[in-house]
Amino acid sequence: MTAAPMETDQVTAPDEARVTSNPYMKKREDAPQDDAYNNKTSIKEEEHFSIELLGMYYSRLFPHSFLHNWLSYNSPSLFSRREFSFTKESNQGDEIYLRYQSFGTAAELKTAIIKQRPHKIDIGAVFNFPPKNHNAIDKSNFNTVQRELVFDIDLTDYDDVRHCGCQNALICHKCWVFMTMAIKVVSRGLRTDFGFRHIAWFYSGRRGVHCWVCDETARELSNEARNAIVSYFEVALNQNKSVDLGGGMLHPLLRKSYETLLPGFVESVLPMNGRVGC
Numbered sequence: 518m519t520a521a522p523m524e525t526d527q528v529t530a531p532d533e534a535r536v537t538s539n540p541y542m543k544k545r546e547d548a549p550q551d552d553a554y555n556n557k558t559s560i561k562e563e564e565h566f567s568i569e570l571l572g573m574y575y576s577r578l579f580p581h582s583f584l585h586n587w588l589s590y591n592s593p594s595l596f597s598r599r600e601f602s603f604t605k606e607s608n609q610g611d612e613i614y615l616r617y618q619s620f621g622t623a624a625e626l627k628t629a630i631i632k633q634r635p636h637k638i639d640i641g642a643v644f645n646f647p648p649k650n651h652n653a654i655d656k657s658n659f660n661t662v663q664r665e666l667v668f669d670i671d672l673t674d675y676d677d678v679r680h681c682g683c684q685n686a687l688i689c690h691k692c693w694v695f696m697t698m699a700i701k702v703v704s705r706g707l708r709t710d711f712g713f714r715h716i717a718w719f720y721s722g723r724r725g726v727h728c729w730v731c732d733e734t735a736r737e738l739s740n741e742a743r744n745a746i747v748s749y750f751e752v753a754l755n756q757n758k759s760v761d762l763g764g765g766m767l768h769p770l771l772r773k774s775y776e777t778l779l780p781g782f783v784e785s786v787l788p789m790n791g792r793v794g795c
Contacts, residue, residue, distance in 0.1 A: 568606075568634060573629050585623035588640065595663070600641030600648040602632050613751045617648040643736075649686075663736040666743060670699050671725035678786075684729070686724045694785040696726050699779075702774045703728055706750060709772070 601618040620626040630638070644666035646654050672692060672707035676684055681691040700718055707713045709731060715731040738746075749770065755757070765774070 538660050561642065566636075571636070571678050572631070572634050575634060579627075579630065581627040581630065585626055588730075590731075593621070595643055596658070597647050598645065598662075599643050601626075602639040602641060603630075604636035604639070605633055605635045606639040617651050619648040648680055666735040666738060666746065668703060668728040668730075668747075669721070669725065670696065670728070671721075672696060688724060691785075696782065698778050700726060700728075701777050703750065705773065705777060706770060709773075710749070735771035 527760070535545070575631050587594060588599055597619060599619060601617040602619070603618060605613050605615070607613055615635075618748050620629060640663040641793075642649070643657075644651075645660050651659055672679070672688060673685060674684075675692065675695045679692045679695070681689055683692045704716060706775065707716055707728075713730050713732050713735055717729045717731060719727050721727050721731070761786065
């Protein structure tokens, strides 16, 4: 299982986040087996989907209890007011999006997931009423009260400096170094500069990572505060898509990030032929 925010190309703090099920897939017999295929991963996988294996995954492997324990934060009432949404496929092949799903217990969540067998599960915000009852509540009184602070970092943002042959959704162990560096920088900033403690990182299931900040103070942040935190991590690039570190005083974030990244840059990013890249 991997947790991920709603589709975005930049670091954001979205209202909802996605849990992408990673069900068993049936590999095609004609899939290429050369080194390039074995060393790189793409969302255009040489596999086809199996609804039967998805059902087996949800029945035997999906961590229903873990998801419940995490998202309840020791409060059954909080979990019962959490919105989930399911995306599934009809018998005709059409996509069906089911919003405002909510559950009182882990058992209810498990029963619904096994029955619906969704291709995608979205984790939404916590409301002041159970979302399943939203039709019985005046819209003006149905409000969000909590949501995690979520960052989305994609490898496609590093395409200009990925020289390993990967572009777009292709990933290899060489260019994944950029993700590990991003995790170090953001983790340090969130923990040291903002004092957050409960931070979880997940593989997005596609081309990057997602950071969930789960502290109660983070879950209760206003939109303005969320945007301010995101802006803190933004770096203004010049026309060459770089930052001049040569003179003047650096912002503490840039100085600390430079110190964090330098060892990994020397060890992993600078290739043996001296060209910057992976």
